[in-house]
Amino acid sequence: MxxxxxxxxxxxxxxxxxxxxxxxxxxxxxxxxxxxxxxxxxxxxxxxxxxxxxxxxxxxxxxxxxxxxxxxTPGAIARDYLKSKYRHGPKWTASQRTKIREELVDSPVYVSPCSFEEGYYVDIQACFWSVMVRCGWQVCYFPGKHLGVGTPPLDFPFTENKRARNCLVTVGRSNSMQLWTPSKGTFERRTQNYLANTQLYCLIMDCLHGIANEAVAAGAVYVATDGYIAPNYKSMMLIYEIVKSWGFIPTIKGEGEGFVNNLGSYRVGRLYIKMPTEKTSSYNNLKQVRYHKWLRERMALSLIEAPWHEAFITRPRSIGHDKHT
Structure with a gap:
């Protein structure tokens, strides 16, 4: 081939x-x-x-x-595309690898059970994809120190498919595969992933945790990755502006009377979760991103000054490399 x-x-x-x-x-x-x-x-x-x-x-x-x-499958298509276009994941230094492993966390989740008369569900439009488009798939990211832009996946043929878009990120996240045998059952085995791209995943998670912390401070009662529930109009407007200040596009997916019970159990107007339950439980895994102001400034710069087209980032350039203090 x-x-x-x-x-x-x-x-x-x-x-x-x-x-x-x-x-x-x-x-x-x-x-x-x-x-x-x-x-x-x-x-x-x-x-x-x-x-x-x-x-x-x-x-x-x-x-x-x-x-x-x-x-x-979307995952196989994403791997085929990345192998054809980039061939391998971005390089990184030993100190960069150590820092990213220290900072890497899962998606932000925050739950504060309550009910409300006029709530809003604020969502970030195409969050994973927008970071890739503006920072490039093979981004060079050193948390709190450097954000270098690479080539974006603008020619990916299935941009309308959310699962396929997100697979461009997740296929670079794993260094193991899940196996099953009749004798052992299910277990994981480490593999060499030539498309490994932990820098991109860490960048996205840092953005999401930074936004989540600001959203909770503004009154959000529920956070799940890139979605936020505001219990009133004032909080919704604050969260809306917070998302924009990071250079992302906020959208309103639902509004009206509702409640938050626990993770995966809420209602905002006509927007229902698939498996509601009356049991209430709080949860908070938010990471305090010490360099979140540094990151927000650079993300806003990369998004506001550059339109979403190929002329923006066709070659690597630096958004900022001064060390955060």
Whole structure:
């Protein structure tokens, strides 16, 4: 297979998809087979079962993306794109690696149970994607010290698919795979991920935790990754402006009377969570981003001064490299 850069990116992805279909027997199914049905070592995920001996792939058909009549998972498509365009993840120094591992955390979650008469659900529009577009996929990030911009994935063919967009970030996050065997059950095995990109994930998480802390200070009673529930109009306006001050685009997904009970249990007007429960429970995993002002200034600069098109960042440049004090 040739990865000629002059070849359209969609053709390169399609070529990889067809080769995978030729080498693996693939079944699209509305429900993945139970582990008990598998009599071999399998790679497992939420959307796939892959038998290593039989070379059979079972794909959950509800999440598949069609490429000229051939379907594939968003994760596989994201990997195919990244391999074709970037080939490998960004390089980093030993000190940079150490700092990122110190700062790396999961998505922000904050829950303060309450009820309200006029609440609002504020959401960040295409958060993961907007960071990649403006800072580049192979961003050079040293928390509190340096933010260097790389080439953005502007030619990714499936920008309308949120799951596929987010997979451009998550495929670089993991250095392990989940396996299942009849004798051991489910376990993880470390692997070498040539598309590893912890810098991008750390940058996004730092932005989200920085925004989350400001949103809670402004009155938010619920935070889940890039969504915020404000219990009144005043808090909503403050959170709306906070999101904008980081250079992101806020949207209102729901408004009206409602409640917050616990993680994954809330109502804001007509916006319901899928599995509501009356049990109430508080939760807070917010990271105090010591350099959040430094980061907010640079993110706002990268977003406000530069439009979302290829002319903005076609070559690496620095947004700021002065050390935070």
């Amino acid at each position: 040739s990865d000629n850069e002059s070849q359209p990116v969609l053709e390169r992805i399609e070529e990889r998809v067809h080769i995978r279909r030729e080498n693996w027997h693939t079944e699209e199914t509305p429900m993945l087979p139970p582990f008990e049905w598998m009599d071999e070592t399998c790679i497992v995920s939420r959307h796939t079962r892959i038998g290593l001996e039989s070379k059979r792939r079972y794909l959950l058909d509800t999440i598949l993306i069609s490429i000229n009549g051939t379907k594939e």
